[in-house]
Amino acid sequence: MPLEQNKSQTGLSEQAGRFYFREARFLMTLPGRILVRTASYVSYIVFMVAGFVLAFSDISQLRVAGIFILVFFADMIFHFGEGDEPFSEMSKERKVNLARYLSPAAYSALEKSFDRSLISRNNFFLETAKELLSRKEIKEGLIRLDLKPEEVGHKIISLMASEENRNHFDKKATLEMAEVLVVNAGMRSILNNRQFIETVDLFSGLLFVGDEKTDRIFNTFSVEATDLELAMLLSSLKKKWSFSLPSSVGGFSFETQRELRHRVVNRAWTSRPTPMLDKFSKDLTDLARENEVGFIIGHGNDYQRLADTLSRPINPNALLVGEEGVGKETIVMHLARQIVKDEVPSPLFDKRLVSLEIASLVAGASSEEMQSRLKKITEEIFMAGNVILYIPDFHNLVKTSGNYYLSAADALMPITYWHT
Amino acid sequence: MNFSLTYLAGRFAYRISDFFHHWYIDASKVFFHKFISFLESLDQAIAMRVTLKYFFQPLFKDYTFIGRILGVVFRTGRILMGLAIYAFILAIFLAIYALWLSAPVIMLFYIFYAR
16 A cells, blocks of 8 residues: 555654644633633734734834734734644654644644534544535545545434444543544645645544544545545645646646747857747747646656666667556656756756657648758757757657658658767 | 633743744745745856856857857856846845844834833
8 A cells, every 4th residue: 555655664653653632722621712712812803903003103112013013913814824833843853742733724623523522422533524524625625536525424424323323432532532633644744745734634634543433434435545645635735736836737727828938049058049940849948947847746767767868978869658648748848847947967957858849840841841841950959959859749750751752750860860 | 710821821922932933934944945046047047057067168059269269258258247146136135134134123122122
């Protein structure tokens, strides 16, 4: 199971003993908790009003004090939705209280479930599942798994309603259950490189708490741990990063409206312009520079092999073979992105990755015209010295051949011999 | 009740310390990260590293004697211009960073000690 492999690779199973969950508010009585919440809200309102009033005071010292209070609140708004401490600042040796890493949304879901569980004496995990199911990101995650959130909700309610499954836990037992859930959610969160424990981690964590009734929900809908985790991960990514991922990641970001800037000559000023090649090709490094292409999931080894092959001094040619949709072009696009980021071996540094458009190359051209275009393109590539030529659907290149003239494949052959 | 009040006092102290943690530690990380990212993106245009690496290469594959001379001349100009731009940006960055670090201290000093 990949998740288990991940767990052992990161050494989390050994680390799990370091984690615990202790939150003072959960130890308070209900009136005490209401007092804390009311006092917090009232003090926020009082301070904010004081900040605004003081900011417009005639006395300069009070005015500065008002501005300082407003800056303080601006910082709070900027960090809205974050827990007390991010996982990036977590101690590597000491025992870790995961209560500090809970996002406010996850904390609120836990607190509500905790209260309901104490009042109704229902299973805490079922209460948490029910509470989380009302959250948008959890619903979206379930829809990604082709599940109807309402049906999952009905199943939870039916399990809670059945007399045989009603448990009578005291506060101590419920606290222990909360700790089990938070520790599992925390480990999921760390595995997914998140900074705080989010509601999606709590939901994924429910799969690992080892509770019979909770397992029954997931078994009824045949939900696998890895599928659920991936669906929740995508759901939370969509929520958080909709503006910054490349537009090639379908459904996550908006198309760039700017016009594409074409860099004619390389940064080292050693190459030459390639007007004919530009006419019949698409510069992938231009697209990568505009964040249009290059995002990749997996294919790490394939990409590395491609980069190594293209970097070797002799015969730096690569042929990517595979079924349609396996990700050949994605690997090439990723190479363009890495070139732009200067994260490639030195032979590929400052190169242009250009995709030849065979359809436009052969469109409306006589055999002589096509040969002349290819000759010119080949010359330009030789002269420029910084072009990596990508020919998609390479098999189509051979189809451009006729009885009395060379095929495009033959015409481009000198490029493949260049370094040999 | 006492427990709740102690908790509230602790949270108040935490909020204050969290503000300064954000202001000084987190913001410093963001400042330097943004600065380095900005220099990296700027190097896509100014290309100091690349220019140094290809300092004696002629421009645009012009391997004539004049071409080689012009290469060195233009690349020297490019490096000098790049250095000036980097120095200017570094000065602006340091000024903004110093202002950022001193802002809360100045404000607090002004609130409590100004006459």
